[in-house]
Amino acid sequence: MKRLSVLVLLSLFSAAPAMAQSCNAVSGDGKPLAGAAKNSFMKKCCEDNAKSAEGKPLAGAAKTSSVNKCMKG
Incomplete structure (x- = not known):
């Protein structure tokens, strides 16, 4: 089980650039939030885009x- 979780985390970090989603924090009238x-x-955008x-x-x-990596970036 430990190996599986390490494998999942490593694959997540290696695939992160390919999965990068843009979350533009802009209000309905075009002003930045x-x-x-x-x-x-x-947080909502990062949670919605958390995919393998x-x-x-x-x-x-x-x-x-x-989600944590997305929030920092």
């Missing part, structure tokens, strides 16, 4: 890792 609105939008290389939704530690 700021503060809590931006954080909320980015095969396009399947991630879960558990892999999803958390993917």
Whole structure:
């Protein structure tokens, strides 16, 4: 089980550039979001885009890792 989780995490990091999604935090009228609105939008966008290389939704530690990396980037 430990090997599987390490394999999943390594494959996630190697495929991350290919899976990069753009989350543009812009309001409906074209103005950039700021503060809590931006954080909320980015978290939702990153969670929605947390998918494996095969396009399947991630879960558990892999999803958390993917969301954290997306929020930093």
